[in-house]
Structures are given as C-alpha cells and as structure tokens.
Amino acid sequence: MKKNAYFGLYIVIAILIVLPFVLPNSFYMDLVIRMAINAVIVLGLNLLIGFAGQISLGHAGFLGIGAYASAVLPTHFGWHPLLAMGAGAAVTGALAALVARPIFKLKGHYLAMATLGLGIIINIALRNEAQWTGGPDGMAVPAMGLFGFDLSSDKQWYWVVALLLSVSVWASLNLIDSPFGRALRALHGSEVASQVVGVDVVRYKVAIFVMSAVFASIMGSVTAHYVGFVSPNFADFFHSIELVTMVVIGGMASVYGSLVGAVLLTALPQALATFEGWETVVFGAILMLSMIFMPKGLVPTLAAKFGKGD
Amino acid sequence: MLAQFLQFLFSGITVGATYALAALGFTLIYNASNVINFAQGEFIMLGGMLAVFFTQMGLPLPVALMLAILIPAIVGVLVEKLAIEPVKGAETVTLIIITIGASLVIRGLTTVIFGKGTHSLPAFSGEAPIEILGATLMPQSLWVLGVTALVVVALWYFFNRTLQGKAMLATSFNRLAAELVGINTGWVLFMSFAMSAALGALGGILITPITLTSYDVGIMLGLKGFVAAVVGGLGNGLGAVVGGLLVGILEAMGAGYISSAYKDAIPFVLILFILFFMPRGLFGGKSTDRV
Numbered sequence: 001m002k003k004n005a006y007f008g009l010y011i012v013i014a015i016l017i018v019l020p021f022v023l024p025n026s027f028y029m030d031l032v033i034r035m036a037i038n039a040v041i042v043l044g045l046n047l048l049i050g051f052a053g054q055i056s057l058g059h060a061g062f063l064g065i066g067a068y069a070s071a072v073l074p075t076h077f078g079w080h081p082l083l084a085m086g087a088g089a090a091v092t093g094a095l096a097a098l099v100a101r102p103i104f105k106l107k108g109h110y111l112a113m114a115t116l117g118l119g120i121i122i123n124i125a126l127r128n129e130a131q132w133t134g135g136p137d138g139m140a141v142p143a144m145g146l147f148g149f150d151l152s153s154d155k156q157w158y159w160v161v162a163l164l165l166s167v168s169v170w171a172s173l174n175l176i177d178s179p180f181g182r183a184l185r186a187l188h189g190s191e192v193a194s195q196v197v198g199v200d201v202v203r204y205k206v207a208i209f210v211m212s213a214v215f216a217s218i219m220g221s222v223t224a225h226y227v228g229f230v231s232p233n234f235a236d237f238f239h240s241i242e243l244v245t246m247v248v249i250g251g252m253a254s255v256y257g258s259l260v261g262a263v264l265l266t267a268l269p270q271a272l273a274t275f276e277g278w279e280t281v282v283f284g285a286i287l288m289l290s291m292i293f294m295p296k297g298l299v300p301t302l303a304a305k306f307g308k309g310d
Numbered sequence: 311m312l313a314q315f316l317q318f319l320f321s322g323i324t325v326g327a328t329y330a331l332a333a334l335g336f337t338l339i340y341n342a343s344n345v346i347n348f349a350q351g352e353f354i355m356l357g358g359m360l361a362v363f364f365t366q367m368g369l370p371l372p373v374a375l376m377l378a379i380l381i382p383a384i385v386g387v388l389v390e391k392l393a394i395e396p397v398k399g400a401e402t403v404t405l406i407i408i409t410i411g412a413s414l415v416i417r418g419l420t421t422v423i424f425g426k427g428t429h430s431l432p433a434f435s436g437e438a439p440i441e442i443l444g445a446t447l448m449p450q451s452l453w454v455l456g457v458t459a460l461v462v463v464a465l466w467y468f469f470n471r472t473l474q475g476k477a478m479l480a481t482s483f484n485r486l487a488a489e490l491v492g493i494n495t496g497w498v499l500f501m502s503f504a505m506s507a508a509l510g511a512l513g514g515i516l517i518t519p520i521t522l523t524s525y526d527v528g529i530m531l532g533l534k535g536f537v538a539a540v541v542g543g544l545g546n547g548l549g550a551v552v553g554g555l556l557v558g559i560l561e562a563m564g565a566g567y568i569s570s571a572y573k574d575a576i577p578f579v580l581i582l583f584i585l586f587f588m589p590r591g592l593f594g595g596k597s598t599d600r601v
Contacts, residue, residue, distance in 0.1 A: 103586075113581060281422065287410065291404050
C-alpha cells in the first residue's frame with residue numbers, strides 16, 4: 001500500500017469530526033447525514049461497478065429489502081430492529097448469491113438488463129403486498145434501539161453514520177489493495193487474461209456482487225430507521241440510476257470519488273428546488289453534460305489534470 | 311374459455327406490437343452504435359402526447375400524426391448529435407447515464423409544456439367492436455397490428471433491397487470495414503437515431519387511443535421494449551419483433567390468468583428466466599472474445 005493511502009481517510013475523519021460544530025441548523029445536519037448514508041452505499045456499489053467493471057441497475061431493490069425488513073419485521077412480528085436489519089441483510093445476501101451465478105455469465109447490456117429486471121420485480125412486490133408493506137403509500141418504521149436507549153436525535157444519528165462511513169472508507173481502501181481487490185481490478189482489465197493467470201472470475205464477481213448488495217441492504221435499514229418511514233419509491237428504478245450516477249460522476253474505481261459523487265448528487269435536488277417545475281430538465285441536463293465532458297468522473301479527471309494519483 | 315383466451319390474446323398482441331416497435335428502435339441504435347438508448351421510451355410517450363396536442367389544435371389527423379412522428383425523429387437526431395457522438399467509445403455505464411439524462415430532459419420538457427394530466431386520442435376509425443368467436447376486437451387494434459406489419463415489411467425491404475439499408479447493416483457488422491469501403495458511418499448513426507425515434511413515436515401514437523397517455527408512460531413502455539429486444543437477442547431485428555409480441559402476449563395472459571397486480575413484473579420475470587438459460591436471448595448467436 002502506498003504510504004499516503006490513509007491521508008485521505010484522515011481528512012475525511014477530520015471533516016466528519018468538525019462538521020457538526022459548524023453546521024448552522026438541523027436542515028444541514030439532515031442533509032449531511034443523508035450524504036453520508038449515500039456515500040456508504042456508493043462505496044459498495046463502486047467496488048462492483050468501478051473496480052470489478054460490472055453494472056447493476058437494480059441496487060435500489062436491495063436497499064428496499066433492507067429498509068422493508070426493518071419496517072415490517074419489528075412492526076408486524078415484534079422483532080428487535082438489529083435482528084431485523086440482520087435478517088434483511090441475510091435475505092439480500094442469499095438472493096444476490098442465488099441470482100448472481102447465472103447473472104454473471106452475462107456481460108455488458110445483458111447484465112444491465114438482468115439486474116434492472118431484478119430491481120423492478122422487487123419494487124413491484126413491495127408495491128403490491130400492501131397488507132405487509134402499506135403498498136404505494138409506504139409505512140412507518142419504529143425507532144432503532146441500541147443498548148437500551150432509542151436512537152432518535154439527529155446528533156446521535158450523525159455520529160453513528162459518521163462512524164459507519166469512516167469504517168467503510170478504511171475497509172474499501174484495504175480491500176482494494178488486498179489480493180481480492182487486485183483480482184477484481186484484473187478481471188476489469190481483461191477477464192480472459194485474469195482467467196489465464198488463475199483468477200476464478202465468476203467466484204470473484206459473485207463475491208463482490210453479494211458484498212455490495214449486503215452493504216446496500218444494511219444501509220437501507222439504516223435509512224429506514226433514520227427517516228422513520230419507507231415507501232416503494234425508495235426501491236425504484238430511478239433510485240438505482242441515481243446511485244449508479246453517484247458512482248460515475250464521482251469517479252469509477254475511486255474511493256474518494258464515491259464520496260464526492262454521493263455528496264454532490266444528494267445536494268443537487270435541494271439546489272434544484274429553486275427551478276420550480278424545471279427540476280427534471282435541469283437534473284437530466286446536468287447528468288448528460290457531466291458525462292459528456294467528464295466521462296471518467298470528477299475525481300479521476302481532476303487528479304489527472306493536477307498530475308496526482310488518486 | 312376460448313373466448314376469454316382469445317380476448318387476452320388480442321390485447322396481448324396489440325400491446326406486443328408497440329413493444330415490438332420499441333424493440334426495433336433499440337435494435338437499430340444498438341447495431342449502429344452499441345448504445346442501449348434508455349430514452350427510447352420517451353419517444354413512445356412523445357409520439358402519443360404530440361398526436362393528442364396536434365389533434366386538439368384542430369389539425370387534420372394525418373397531418374397531426376406526421377408531425378407527431380417527425381418531431382420525435384428530430385429530437386432523436388439531436389440526442390445523437392449532441393450527446394452520443396461526442397463520447398464515442400465511452401464505457402457502457404457512461405452511455406447508459408447519458409441516455410437516461412436525455413430521457414429526463416425530454417420527460418421534464420413534456421411536463422413543463424403539457425402538464426401532468428392524462429390524455430386520450432380518439433380511435434382512428436370508430437369504437438364499434440368486432441366480435442370474433444365471442445371475444446371482442448377493437449378496430450384500433452387492427453390499426454396497431456396492420457401498421458406494425460407494414461413497418462416490418464418496409465424495414466425488411468429497406469435492409470435487404472436498398473443500398474442505404476445494406477450500408478447500415480454493414481456498419482453494424484464491422485464499422486471499420488464499412489468505413490474502408492466508403493460507407494459514411496456518421497450518416498448511419500444519424501439515420502438509426504431518426505428511424506428509431508420515429509418507430510417509437512409511431513408505436514406511441516397507435517396505442518394511445520387504447521391505453522391513454524401521460525408524461526410518465528415512457529419509462530415502463532421503454533423498459534419493456536428493452537426486455538423485448540433482449541428476449542430476441544440484442545441486435546436481431548426479427549428477434550425484436552418476435553420478442554415484442556411474446557412479451558405482450560405473456561403479459562396479457564399473466565395478467566388475465568395469474569395476477570393483474572403483477573402484470574408489470576411479468577416481462578422482467580420472463581427475461582430473467584431467458585437470460586438464466588439462454589444468456590444471449592432466443593435468437594442470439596454464440597460469441598467469442600478476442601483477447
């Protein structure tokens with residue numbers, strides 16, 4: 001590992017520690033918490049898309065499973081929220097593993113189609129099973145209890161999420177420099193070549209897919225508890241696209257790019273609220289322009305410009 | 311029993327024809343540029359919405375319909391010129407995001423101009439249903455099927471009997487080789503986007519008297535068109551038509567016999583099964599990788 005690999009991590013931690021003391025009000029506090037949650041999801045997704053070179057257009061479906069596990073199991077069956085979160089992650093992991101083997105024989109657009117289909121099926125199921133999920137209107141999520149007291153205030157949530165984010169950045173950095181990470185990058189470069197040198201291509205692709213799905217499910221649970229409410233929109237196709245866009249705009253195969261992408265795209269809808277009625281047009285135009293002028297994403301483009309590696 | 315089955319079949323092939331036109335649009339663009347155009351559904355929506363708008367303005371039906379096909383074709387060409395051509399050779403994900411950005415812009419502008427209401431278009435030749443073995447068929451369904459059949463024949467003629475069509479096919483097989491024998495591949499790209507948008511818009515216009523239209527119908531119609539294109543094996547024109555009809559029929563049967571709430575899920579369940587067992591669709595050939 002490069003000597004300064006952790007330098008960025010220290011900066012991230014420093015910013016996370018200082019932020020709550022400089023944020024002017026709870027509106028910004030809420031925004032930063034949602035940025036951090038998205039950043040963790042995007043880190044996981046970037047391992048799949050950026051490092052392993054596989055597309056998933058159905059990741060919001062996995063978020064949805066986690067979120068609804070945390071809503072349905074405690075509400076209807078009285079499960080402890082942590083247990084529900086674990087169950088959601090387990091179901092997501094099992095589902096991802098089950099579909100991953102056949103899916104990862106596919107490539108490119110066929111893979112995009114399969115993951116997109118999976119996400120849409122999950123979303124339709126959440127919409128239709130109204131007796132459990134509240135249907136299109138969604139349902140309330142009970143508070144998360146940790147060690148005897150309820151997580152409720154923004155401050156408490158902030159520190160939980162900040163901790164999750166720091167650990168995820170640290171884990172991603174380590175993973176990328178591990179033999180596992182090198183194998184992933186190898187198969188992104190050339191699948192045939194990595195097979196020839198003995199990388200079990202399908203096994204690695206399945207492993208990273210399951211891992212990023214479980215990441216997403218857990219963060220889906222976290223979001224559900226934090227917001228206190230879930231609706232099927234949380235698991236829809238558009239949300240999947242938003243997550244992929246965060247990965248690509250920030251920079252594929254860039255850990256800090258994931259953070260930048262999540263921060264920018266979480267803030268964007270707030271910034272666009274002033275364009276009454278034109279939000280969709282402006283959002284679409286921004287997606288197109290940023291991809292046309294920075295197809296590699298923000299962080300790698302800037303890094304190349306200033307002659308420094310990520 | 312039979313009447314019910316026929317009823318489902320009629321509605322299935324009617325919607326299926328729209329999926330087939332959308333799938334042909336995906337296929338054309340995919341062959342010319344290797345891009346999956348996620349804005350395809352918005353052309354379907356645009357065709358229907360513009361047809362409604364122009365007929366309400368009092369234009370005669372044929373003129374209104376021509377304009378409702380022409381304008382989406384121009385929009386398609388703009389998308390190609392402004393957004394696809396500048397990023398030649400970009401990664402698949404990048405291209406997917408660009409076309410989704412384009413679809414958001416088109417949908418957003420439609421909402422700004424026409425609002426979020428649901429609109430209908432009068433059927434082209436009356437609403438008197440035709441009875442066949444106890445099932446009813448709307449005259450509009452005949453329009454959908456007839457026009458789709460004509461389009462398929464015309465496309466077949468274009469690709470097999472005209473120089474321009476053969477040039478487009480040649481480009482899809484091998485761009486470099488096509489350029490070497492003097493084919494203007496830039497023109498091919500231009501034509502594919504124009505034709506693909508026009509096909510989508512045509513499907514949108516034909517189906518609007520049956521299913522109504524609004525600013526947001528494009529997403530599902532487009533995604534199902536994509537399913538249809540993949541069912542048949544991406545890049546295969548005949549496969550796209552068969553795929554479209556198959557998706558439409560299975561969806562109608564599933565909605566009728568199994569569960570209407572899960573109607574929209576049926577095409578996606580179908581495609582997962584097909585891809586699990588036939589990773590390149592029903593008609594996709596084998597491929598080898600060059601290292």
